[in-house]
Amino acid sequence: MMIKGSPELKLDGDKVFCTACAKMIACDKKFQVDQHLRTASHNAKVHKLKSGPVQQSVRMSFDNASDKTKSEKDVFNQELCRAFVAANIPLKKLQNQQLREFLQKHCNQNISDESTLRKKSLQVLYENVIQEIRTTIYKNNxxxxxxxxxxxxxxxxxHLIIGTLKEDGPGKPHLIASKELQKTNNVTVTRFIQQALSKFFLPNQVPAEKFLVFLSDSAAYMVKVGQNLxxxxxxxxxxxxxxxxxxxxxEAIRMExxxxxxxxxxxxxxFLKVPLRVQLYKEKFPGVSLPPEPVITRWGTWIKAAIFYADHFDxxxxxxxxxxxxxQCVIDSQKLLNITAVAKDLVFIKTNFGFIPDIILSLENRYLSLRDSVNLVNTFSDKCKKVPGAIDFCGLVWMSERLAFSIYVITFKRFNYMCNK
Structure with missing residues (x-):
């Protein structure tokens, strides 16, 4: 460690080493160091070394070499951690002996333990990635x-996801914040958004004028969040x-x-948790998959299940x-299967609403162009209007979302205007 005011003096442990004189200074008090600095011999050597290299102590040489090795080790650990995270490989896989031996052999590096990477490298990696995302977002809408x-x-x-808006379309989305809320309403969500953006862009640096589009579901509290923002x-x-x-x-179809x-x-x-019935099903109908198990939160799965029952009803x-x-489930199933109206309803759903799961799957494509999205929405609207019989529930629900579609188009036009402004 260099002593302030005297760059030629170095602290070597608990002793003072003079690089000009290449010797340790025997000193217990400060005046002894000052006395050495005033000697003619020391001043002459300091003047001579201004144009030449400075000699280092053995300990300093080892420390410098150790610092260099440590720096290389840190870089390797960060790059290794980044590669595993990018490939979605759990860091605990580094505990595998064959993998460790392979990396040590071909990388010529000692592989750190997973806990070391998680404590030291992962946080640095996270901060670097956040900084890269912040720099990209800050320059664009x-x-x-x-x-x-x-x-x-x-x-x-x-969850809060952020991405850039450019002339060639929206950029890659990035998840920058997740938080548990004790209750969900417009106040808590608005506060979460404000805090997340303030932390991401740093306080007082949020580019408010470049925030052009806020996308959410159509829940009532989310509409109020949009008004608050x-x-x-x-x-x-x-x-x-x-x-x-x-x-x-x-959902309206399911309720109908x-x-x-x-x-x-x-x-x-x-068939849930009854292996004997599952085995009987497979033996009786080889090659036919088990009846699907729709989940309400997985859009379109109920209609897919109805189509399956229509195809394999008999x-x-x-x-x-x-x-x-x-x-009770067997008794209920037997009663329902003997009702003629059930078979007719299944055929009706398949014939008139079988297109909905495909429309949902197509619209979930991240890179779908606006033109293709508009065409899919118009196709959906046209097919709903052609459903025979009492279709008021489709028309009413669709008209309630028509405003969202209009805003979507207006947003695209406004974005072009802001880019060309």
């Missing part, structure tokens, strides 16, 4: 996507997701056919009627 979901423990988790971001336009509107149509919904639920329970009916069991 940007959009924000916020959505709330429930985890396996029933906790409310809200409009106060702080005057150029922002709130757009509700079109897929939520289409999913509401699918309660017997079909009950059949799907009952047959699902028949097979499923034959098998269920053969089961001799007093289970």
């Amino acid at each position: 940007y959009y924000v996507i916020v959505d709330e979901s429930t985890d396996a423990c029933g906790r409310y988790i809200v 409009k106060i702080f971001y005057s150029n922002m336009v709130h757009v509700t997701c079109l897929l939520h509107g289409i999913n509401r149509v699918a 056919y309660p017997l079909v919904n009950k059949l799907i639920s009952s047959v699902k329970k028949v 097979l499923i009916k034959e098998l269920i009627l053969e089961i001799q069991d007093n289970s």
Whole structure:
């Protein structure tokens, strides 16, 4: 360590080493160091060394070499950690002996333990990546996507995704914040967005004028969140997701056919956690997959299940009627399969609403162009209008989401205007 005011003096442990004189200074008090600095011999050697190299002590040489090795080790650990994270490989895989030996052999580096990478390298890597994202976002207009979901423990988790808006389309989205909320309403979500953006861009550096699009679902509290954010971001336009509107149509269809919904639920329970029935099904119908298990939060899965039952209604009916069991699910399934209206409803759903899962899947494509999105939405609207019979529920739900689609188009035009401004 260099002593302030005397660069030729170095602290070597608990001793003082003079690089000019190349010797240790025997000193217990400061005046002894000052006395050495005033000697003619020392001053002459200092003058001579101004144009030449400075001699280092043995310990200093080892410390410099150690610092260099440590720096190389840190770089290797960060790059190794980045590669594993980018490839979605858990760091605990480094505990595998064959993998460690392979990396040590071909990388000529000692592989650190997973805990070391997680404690030291992962945080540095995270900060570097956040800085890269921040630099990219700060130079461009940007959009924000916020959505709330429930985890396996029933906790409310809200996520914030941010991405750039350019003339050639939206950029890659980045998840920059996740937080558990005690309750979900417009106040808590608005506060979360403000805090997340302030932390991401650093306080007092949020480019409010470049925040152009806020995308969310069409929940009532999210609409209020958009109104709250409009106060702080005057150029922002709130757009509700079109897929939520289409999913509401699918939910209306499910509610319109309660017997079909009950059949799907009952047959699902028949084969759930009963290996003997599953084995009987596979033996009787080889090559035919088990009845699907729709999940309400997975859009379009209920209609897919209805299509499956329409295609294999006779097979499923034959098998269920053969089961001799007093289970409530079996009894309910047998009753429903004997109702003629259920078979007719399944055929009707398949014929008139079978296109909805494909539309949802197509609109989920991240890189879908605006023109293709508009065409898909118009196709959906046209097919819904052609459904025979009482279709008021489709028309009403669709018209309720028509405003969101109009805002989507207006947003695109406004974005072009802002880019060319």
